Amino acid sequence: MVTAPTGALTDEAQGFLDAHPEVEAIDILLSDLHGIGRGKMIRRHELASLFRAGRGMPASLFAQDVEGNDVPAALDTQRDGGGDSLCWPVPGTLGRQPNGRGLVLLQMFDRQGGPVPHDPRGAMMAQIARARAAGYQPMGALELEFYLLDARGGMARAPLGGRRLSGTNCMSVDELDEMSPFFEAVYAAAASFDLPLETLISEYAPGQFELTLRYRDLARAADDIVLVRQILRSTARRFGMRACFMAKPFGGRSGSGMHLHLSLTDPRGGANLFADGPQGDLSPLMLNAIGGIRAAMADSMLVLGPTLNSWRRLSGAIYSPACNSWGLDDRNVALRIPGGDGAARHFEHRVAGVDANPYLVAACVLGSALDGIEARTDPGPASSAEGAPPLPCDWSQAVQAFAGCASMRRILGPDLHTAYAAIKQHEVARLADHVTDIEWQLYGTL
Template sequence: MTSPTLSQLSEAQDFLTRHPQVEAVDIVLTDAHGIGRGKIIRRHELESLYTSGRGMPASLFAQDITGDDVDGALATQNDGGGDSRCWPIPGTLGLIPATGRGVVLVSMFTDHPQPADPRNVLMAQIARAEALGFTPMGAMELEFYLVDRERDAQGRVQPARYPLTGRQSHATNTMSVDELDEMSPFFDAVYAGGKALGLPMESLISEYAAGQYELTLRYRDLARAADDIILAKRLLRATARRFGMEACFMAKPFGQRSGSGMHLHLSLTQGGQNLFSSGDLMLHAIGGIRAHMAETMLVLAPFLNSWRRFASTVYSPASNTWGEEDRNVALRIPAGSAKTRHFEHRVAGVDANPYLVAAVTLGTALDGIEAATPPGPSGAADDRPLPANWAEAIRLFETSETMKRILGPDFHAGFSAIKRAEHDRLAVEVTDVEWSLYGFTV
């Protein structure tokens, strides 16, 4: 059989030759939430994955965050509950040293790309860009927390201890090089893992809160940039567990501390030349994104917790704005040479699915280019308001013809059903905070 992803058996054979000690490989299908679903296969099964694919149910794309089926999402599938074939994504097979296992990302196909697979959603928009003569390029930044496996005396989650010294700091320590040194045994292991996986990891900083860090990855083609985020999260999680800590990718894990974003840097090239280096193409792309940003917010902030990140908007813009070299706007054009000119979309949280973030950003940018949409005035004045909360974001997404067109009607209907079910489930939950405020007072 011919792999629809164009994966080659030689990639598997080369991996097995280079890693004779590896006995198992994680095969990872990314669901609508960005969560890895799949199997661990044995060494002798890897070649057959490349020659014949591997069966998995499409119902994995109709699950909520806990892995339970959502009836409304299941109704968008007409496969009778049978398996579809998953095929390896070229270039994603590698070794995670912390686990001793290999890992490879896969994508689902029937007789065509499975429309509920978020990577296929992105690939459809990349194909649209290529039909217009553009090659989308990008990179995403990861902000995340490292937290201790044990809670403090009050039962609260606390920052991870530094592996080098065993100390623990509750200070903000923004861009502290000494903090990175104390955490260096962990990050040395992460960078070693990145090398084994072929992940182009670059700068590392301590961020704007105790236990918060930011990792950047090198610019490259947009599909691989999104793959990089999926693999980097798996690497960070697996390595953190071996150091007695956990990597946390919630958008706002602590109410009084900085939230965690996933900034997307994007440009379009043609024949290796950056098309954003001059002219109005980039401004029209920004205009298209701004025209539909309100409808994309459910993708950029997909969970109830995502919206807590916007409560304190320091470096977390919750406005439909753009500007040059301004970190208070949503769409920022960084300073730099014409050769590297691009824009940075700063709204998405680190909890968002990178394939979907890339798909809606590229899709609305292409809309703007095709319609020559002006970007509007630059600066911090927001003349195109965004939804005020998660419920409004769900409603706008559900009724958006633009999102239905860009994401595809099947994915749009399934994602709408999942998010509506998640909202309704949480709407009836009574929290501990409500008990403490109202329980014996009102």
């Protein structure tokens, strides 16, 4: 019998089928380079075979733009003749969706069981393996900000009372109560996947919310985000709403981020290697990690802000960082060290938008942190936003910087790096050629 290279066991499939005799179909989902779910809907009787033998899909999924069109320069990085590679289930990600179907995440491998180099989850797992080889177990959690809109893109109506969401209402418990039928359905679906959803708040704009997830193994933390976005989309449809994961859907309102909390532990005993020293001093290991991330920040910005819309959030910095800075318990910096118990010390990377691919974010942030640790990179002095170098503020320049960056090529692998850069260069060219409505409004009568 073939052993799944992900470690998935057929017992998981059988346990799900036994627990859910009503489920007739299962969505099998692979995350492309944009974080968009690509895959198939299989029938109940096919699930065991997926866990036993994998399922064929083309690696060309990783050479597509956001609309699913092939990008020739990205396809040129693939040398498989267009044939199918094998996708295998990710252990612990099988559950029942609000739509009544099952769902399981996948990772792609070649026919010999090696990772397909274009798969973003594979890139993350390679950096996790690098960390483990150095004696570190990466731990993390990602926070998710998003908007709930109506089906036409306007403000949604609350399920209780029917009020159209309006006003900032930051941290309003009454608004959470009005939205409670929706979020109760989200939490119920999350329980089927063992998703550790925790705190919910209304954020700093009408219809904007934030969900936090429990800290755990970094790979599972990234999988969590992929799953919870699918659950939010599916649940929203059933309430006549739309879950929006654009980084800046509305000018003049708060953008939506995906903050990554990260630490390294000792895999032998679980001790936090970022914990404060005996005198309350910050861990040199953590400071070196921050130094590595700061050194790579400009070249990694395309991963953190992958779309033109991402840069609207970064240039209009309402509670989003504008500088390459770090500091203690300061929400204006890019890399924040939260206060609290020094034994649980970690840092929060606050730059990525909610539109970023969580696997690529995890790979680049962890890889840059490991580079900093290996080189013992000094993070420089803690500073406020005013005292630090600005983050890049131009999307097309970020594409060029990423494409020419040797460290991003090494961290992500040459094939994924080249394909991602080619797709984004294609996207920049397409949008540069598009005449917008505002141009007609301003210049159409000249």
